[in-house]
Amino acid sequence: MNGELTVSAASKDTLPTVFGYIGIGLAFGIVGKAAGLSPLLVTLMSIITYAGSAQFVIVSMLVTHSPIFSIIFSVFLVNSRMILMSTTLAPYFKRESMLKNVLVGSLLTDESFALGMNKLNYSDSHLNFPWFNTANVISYLTWIISSLVGAVLGNFISNPEKFGLDFALVAMFIGLLYLQLISDRSINFNLQLIVVGFVLLAIYFGLIFIPSSLLILLVTLVACSFGVVMKHAFF
Amino acid sequence: MPSFNFVLLTIVGTGIVTWLSRIIPFVLLKKFQLSKGVIEFLSFVPIAIMSALWFENLFVQHIGQLPSIEWGNLLASIPTVISAIISKNLLVIVVVGVISLGVVRMVLGM
Known part of the structure; x- marks a missing residue:
């Protein structure tokens, strides 16, 4: 990764995350097909809902014939972390038009957000529309195509987990977290480590009584507050 | 359905x-415009969200009890973290991660 904010730089920067989308997209297509969704519906969900892990939640709730409002509410909870991510990202696009802001927001994902946050460390804290939109569109198309392929292949592969592909996303979070830790100089390194340790404890104990759909958002909010308090008290 | x-x-x-x-x-x-306090708060979002998304995958939830450990993901995380430290390259990290979990599942027969 370097400081360039061009379409070709974005394509290079996004390449590693593409593998994550292919792995999980294929898995989603296979799971959706196995649950009884047609390849058409699988693909429509990837185009319209476009919500990664939440799409697995939708399929499992459809299978159990959950009421539509409880499905929509669960998806809202799982994706409410998007609000935090777009709030963090939006100030960097203040000078771009409203349409471009909405376009960047519409296709924002955990991964493109994390890539963008990493890019800031190389680009002198700047982001622009061509770079971010390219990262977003590559991710979007890869996700749609892989879930369609997964749904079509679904008849032949019964156990996608066997290949370890579902770990691609987790590996990506590990990689992006590490790269963020070593390159973000705006927050003291030890303070960042302390916040990461706090998140580990909060997730572990939170899992006892907080549904996992809500946990990521709550832990993030509490960990950010904890970080601010620690920063003022000790750093 | x-x-x-x-x-x-x-x-x-x-x-x-x-x-x-x-x-x-x-x-x-x-x-x-966001206030300075909110911007400071949000500066912790990237590391907090990424570590939360990782750690959630290391455990299996049992409401009312301590979570159990997802051994496959935990074991596969070790070479993945090491590859991150050595390579600092996202593509390498993802490939090492996928291979690691594949190997862990094969060895442990999960």
Whole structure:
């Protein structure tokens, strides 16, 4: 990764995350097909809902014939972390038009957000529309195509987990977290480590009584507050 | 599986709430300025969210009890972290991660 904010730089920067989308997209297509969704519906969900892990939640709730409002509410909870991510990202696009802001927001994902946050460390804290939109569109198309392929292949592969592909996303979070830790100089390194340790404890104990759909958002909010308090008290 | 129309309606409904979560901050922040305190708070979002998404995958939830450990993901995380430290290259990290979990599952027969 370097400081360039061009379409070709974005394509290079996004390449590693593409593998994550292919792995999980294929898995989603296979799971959706196995649950009884047609390849058409699988693909429509990837185009319209476009919500990664939440799409697995939708399929499992459809299978159990959950009421539509409880499905929509669960998806809202799982994706409410998007609000935090777009709030963090939006100030960097203040000078771009409203349409471009909405376009960047519409296709924002955990991964493109994390890539963008990493890019800031190389680009002198700047982001622009061509770079971010390219990262977003590559991710979007890869996700749609892989879930369609997964749904079509679904008849032949019964156990996608066997290949370890579902770990691609987790590996990506590990990689992006590490790269963020070593390159973000705006927050003291030890303070960042302390916040990461706090998140580990909060997730572990939170899992006892907080549904996992809500946990990521709550832990993030509490960990950010904890970080601010620690920063003022000790750093 | 429910009818085609029910599924389609679900897709559109979940699509709308997801889209709104994604774009409303962009629309609002075009007009409003965040205070310094909020910006400081948000500066912790990237590491907090990424570590939360990772750690959630290391455990299996049992409401009312301590979570159990997802050994496959935990063991596969070790070479993945090491490859991150050595290579500092996202592509290498992802490939090492996938291979690691594949090997862990094969060895442990999970």
